Amino acid sequence: MELSQVLGTRSLGGNLFITRFRSPNIAFAVLPGQFVMVSFEGVLDPLLPRAFSVCDVSGEDVFLFYAAIGKGTRMMSELRAGDMVTMNGPLGRGFPDVSAGKMVWIVVGGSGMAVVPLLARRLNRRDAKFEIFSGARTESHLVHFDGISTRDATDDGSKGYHGTVVDLIKESFQKDKPDKLFACGPTRMLEAVQSEFGGTVPTYLSVEAPMACGMGFCQGCPIRIAGGEGYYLACKDGPVFRSDEIDFGMGGDSE
Amino acid sequence: MNSDLTVEIGSLHLKNPLMTASGTCGYGDELEDYFPISRLGAIVSKSLTLKPKKGNEPPRITEVSCGMLNSIGLANIGVQRFISDKLPVLKRLGAEVIVNIAAKRADDYVSLAEIVAGLPEVKGLELNLSCPNVKEGGLEFGSDIAALGRITDLVRRVYPEVLIVKLTPNVARIGEFAKAAEGAGANGVTVANTYVGMAVDIYRRTPKIRSITGGFSGPAIKPLTMAKVFEVHNAVKIPVIASGGVFGWQDAVEYLIAGATAVELGTVLFRIPDASTGILDGIQSYMVREGLESLRELIGSLKANLDRMPHK
Numbered sequence: 309m310e311l312s313q314v315l316g317t318r319s320l321g322g323n324l325f326i327t328r329f330r331s332p333n334i335a336f337a338v339l340p341g342q343f344v345m346v347s348f349e350g351v352l353d354p355l356l357p358r359a360f361s362v363c364d365v366s367g368e369d370v371f372l373f374y375a376a377i378g379k380g381t382r383m384m385s386e387l388r389a390g391d392m393v394t395m396n397g398p399l400g401r402g403f404p405d406v407s408a409g410k411m412v413w414i415v416v417g418g419s420g421m422a423v424v425p426l427l428a429r430r431l432n433r434r435d436a437k438f439e440i441f442s443g444a445r446t447e448s449h450l451v452h453f454d455g456i457s458t459r460d461a462t463d464d465g466s467k468g469y470h471g472t473v474v475d476l477i478k479e480s481f482q483k484d485k486p487d488k489l490f491a492c493g494p495t496r497m498l499e500a501v502q503s504e505f506g507g508t509v510p511t512y513l514s515v516e517a518p519m520a521c522g523m524g525f526c527q528g529c530p531i532r533i534a535g536g537e538g539y540y541l542a543c544k545d546g547p548v549f550r551s552d553e554i555d556f557g558m559g560g561d562s563e
Numbered sequence: 564m565n566s567d568l569t570v571e572i573g574s575l576h577l578k579n580p581l582m583t584a585s586g587t588c589g590y591g592d593e594l595e596d597y598f599p600i601s602r603l604g605a606i607v608s609k610s611l612t613l614k615p616k617k618g619n620e621p622p623r624i625t626e627v628s629c630g631m632l633n634s635i636g637l638a639n640i641g642v643q644r645f646i647s648d649k650l651p652v653l654k655r656l657g658a659e660v661i662v663n664i665a666a667k668r669a670d671d672y673v674s675l676a677e678i679v680a681g682l683p684e685v686k687g688l689e690l691n692l693s694c695p696n697v698k699e700g701g702l703e704f705g706s707d708i709a710a711l712g713r714i715t716d717l718v719r720r721v722y723p724e725v726l727i728v729k730l731t732p733n734v735a736r737i738g739e740f741a742k743a744a745e746g747a748g749a750n751g752v753t754v755a756n757t758y759v760g761m762a763v764d765i766y767r768r769t770p771k772i773r774s775i776t777g778g779f780s781g782p783a784i785k786p787l788t789m790a791k792v793f794e795v796h797n798a799v800k801i802p803v804i805a806s807g808g809v810f811g812w813q814d815a816v817e818y819l820i821a822g823a824t825a826v827e828l829g830t831v832l833f834r835i836p837d838a839s840t841g842i843l844d845g846i847q848s849y850m851v852r853e854g855l856e857s858l859r860e861l862i863g864s865l866k867a868n869l870d871r872m873p874h875k
Contacts, residue, residue, distance in 0.1 A: 309597065309837070347834050352629045352782050352810065357834050394835075520624050520631060521833035523596075525588045527635045528624035538617040539638070 310334065311349075312395040314387045315369060323376045324419065324451065325385045332368035334397050340427035341402030341492075341514055341548045344370070345522040346384065347394045354380040356520050357396060359543075361492075364425035370395070373422040373451075399522045400547050403427060403490050403512055408435040413486040415441050415473055415501055417493025421451035423514060427490070428456055439486070443473025443497070474500040485509055490548075499556045506551035513551050517542040532556070566850035567857040568843070570604070570824050572802045573725040573750030575687050577604035577659065577825060580846075580858060581815070581839045584806045584829030585610055585663035585689060585729070586635065588836070590649040592656065597836035601657030602843070604825060608645065610665040610691045613674060615641035619696060625762050625771035630781030630808070631830060632760050634696040634774040637665055642678055654684045661727070665691040665701060669714050676722040688722055690715065693731030693756035695778045705731040705756070708743045715747035727804065729753040730795070737791050738798030745799045753804040753827065754792045758784055781830045782808040789821055796822025796863055810838070812845020819846075822863040 312331035319325055334344060345357035358380040363373035376385040387393070403423075406412055412431060414424060424440060431438045442458040444450045447467035450460055460468030461476040469476040474497065477489075485508070491501045492514040505511050517529035522543045530539035531546060532555040540546060540554065568579040582605045588594045591606035600606055618638025625632050640648070642664070653660050662685050664675040672690065679685050692711055694701030704710045715728055728744035730737055732755035741752045757778025762771040770776075788807025795803050805823035808830070809815050815826045831838045855861055 345834075354626065355629055355781055355830070355834070356626050356631060396836075518622055518624055520626075520633070520830075521836075523589075523833075523836065524593055525836070526624065526633065526833055527586075527589075527618060527638045528633060530618065530621050530623065530638070538615075 309394065309396045311392050312370070314389055314391045314393065316389050317385060317387065320451070322448065324373070325376055326363065326371055326373045327384060327387065329370045329372070329393070329395065330368055331370040331395050334362070334395055335365040335368050335370050338362045338365060338370070338398040338426070339402040340430050341423055342398040342400050343522065343547060344372070344395045344397030344399065345519075346372070347396075348383060349392050349394065351383070354383065357394070357522065358384070359519050359522055361422045361514070362398065362426055363422050364429065371425070373419070375419050396522060400543055401545065403514070403548050404488075406431060406434055406436040406488060410436050410487040412436060412438040412488045412490055413441060413477065414438055415443075415477060415489065415491040415493070415497070417443050417473060417497040418449055419451055420491075420493030420497075420514070421453065423492045424456060425453055441473050441477055443476070443493070472500070473497065474504055478504060481505070481508075488512065490514070495556060502551040502556070511551035512548050513554070514548045515542050515546050515554070519543050564851070565847060566855055568846065568850070570802075570858055570862075572687070572727065572804070572824060575605075575725040575750075579604045579843055580819065580823075580825040581843060582661070582804065582825055582827045583607050583832065584827035585691065587829040587832050590645065590653070591658060591660070592649060592652045594832070594836055595656055598840055599656070600653075603658065603839055605659040605661050605686065606653065607661045607689055607827065608649075608663050609639050610637050610663045610694065611639055611642040611645050611675065612637060612665055613642060613671050615639065615644065620773050622772050625777075627760070627762050627779070628783060630779055630783035632762055632772055632777035632779055633757070634772050634777035636696050636774070637694060642675055646678070646682065650682065650684050659686050660684055661687040661689050661725075663689040663691050663729070665694055669717055672714050673717050673721055676718045680722050680724070685724070687725035687727060687750075688718070689727040689729050689753060690718060691729050691756070693729050695731070695733065695757055695759050695776070696774060702731055702733065705740070706734050708740055711740055712743040712747045715744050715749050719748035725750045727751040727753055729756055731756050732788060732791050733759050738794045741795040741799045745801050749801060751802040751804055751824070752795060752799065753806055754795050754823075755788055755807060758787065780808065782810050782814075784808045785814060789817065792818055792823050793821045793865070797869070809842070812842040812849065815842050815846060816849055816861070819858065819861050820863070820865050822865070824862055
């Protein structure tokens with residue numbers, strides 16, 4: 309846990325922002341796919357900390373990428389340089405390691421791109437190869453970061469492949485297959501990735517669930533264990549799961 | 564010079580009045596990542612049941628203004644695994660452990676109490692007779708004075724150590740329930756569990772949590788629980804443990820003045836897992852500033868004329 313100073317916020321158009329924080333402990337320790345919980349000093353509404361994937365790091369700084377849609381994310385986008393937040397993390401289990409020379413396909417939907425910059429940086433350092441497939445409803449919903457090239461898919465065909473990113477990968481699979489598949493995006497996309505590719509290629513899914521604490525205290529973020537009884541917690545056991553570990557259905561106590 | 568922050572609940576001697584609220588810090592050991600849990604007055608475990616429980620289907624939580632709703636459904640590893648896997652860790656970390664138990668049947672409360680009774684590491688038992696998120700047990704017992712008295716009495720017969728009953732606030736006269744617990748031999752009452760609450764997604768026109776209603780907690784409920792703590796303090800002689808929306812040390816002091824002997828921290832831990840450290844420092848400084856040597860001088864020290872209350 310550390311008190312982190314806001315260094316600045318950059319708008320990426322629409323409601324998308326990147327905020328930079330001085331947060332040396334987290335910047336040093338974080339692994340791709342891990343997240344932080346951010347709470348606002350002296351503010352009781354929003355009360356609970358908000359979960360953010362760590363988008364990237366630079367030296368002692370942490371970058372968080374988000375769409376400002378709720379009370380917490382809007383407040384975040386309005387923070388000024390010098391403001392302080394409390395950052396708890398890095399939390400959870402990120403993406404697995406990849407050996408040199410192996411190929412990873414990274415599948416993202418919309419603002420699932422948040423995990424890509426840090427992931428790409430670590431894969432480069434590992435000398436692993438990767439390709440990023442990015443899907444969204446329309447061109448304006450696609451997220452791009454400088455220096456990171458993507459193969460795009462849009463539902464309306466306004467940019468790149470006309471169709472879903474899952475269809476794009478299905479097509480690409482006919483020519484080539486990666487050693488691993490990583491996915492981050494809306495639950496519907498993750499379900500499609502799981503059912504289409506989970507049985508073919510080692511596939512890892514970064515799930516999203518409402519969380520109160522991010523530490524396993526509240527048990528508020530259950531993810532159903534595949535074929536079995538009970539739940540994992542998205543915050544502690546995830547947010548990245550191997551696709552055969554989880555089901556997206558329900559499955560609580562029957563009472 | 565430091566003031567004396569020790570308090571007593573029955574024969575249980577606590578180094579300070581801060582405890583964790585059941586279900587808000589896992590089994591307690593997870594807190595050690597953030598501060599030494601031996602500094603707490605006591606750790607109250609998650610509600611344990613005879614058999615493991617998966618808990619409710621998601622979504623289980625949602626945030627509301629200055630609070631949250633939860634419907635976890637008593638997800639837990641069961642009493643046996645708690646004893647084999649968690650209790651030794653808590654003991655090694657030097658925590659004072661109070662075990663919270665929940666059940667569907669009176670017999671099961673008794674069985675749970677018997678299992679826990681033989682364990683020297685467990686210093687007390689908190690009966691959850693007030694969970695709002697399961698269909699059977701919990702609230703059903705807690706909102707029926709006779710049932711609450713009967714279960715407390717049955718547990719009392721098999722459990723010789725400190726026995727605390729956690730009351731529901733979802734009743735008109737909580738003082739009567741506290742009296743029933745006291746009459747059946749409880750050493751203390753926790754006031755209170757969460758309030759039944761609800762939130763609606765106005766675009767989908769669906770409840771925001773799957774069980775429709777859930778337990779409402781956080782700073783938003785503090786004034787409601789403050790009134791209940793005061794009511795119970797005036798109704799019984801056994802110690803009252805306040806639980807409801809404490810975030811800062813001022814909240815804890817307020818509860819102590821209103822009549823609480825100890826204070827549980829709950830929702831605050833989701834945001835500030837080491838909140839107890841700052842709260843203890845704050846209470847200590849306040850005591851010194853106010854010239855108070857012992858918490859006994861503060862507890863229940865509210866200056867008020869009860870005749871002014873419109874309904875007592």
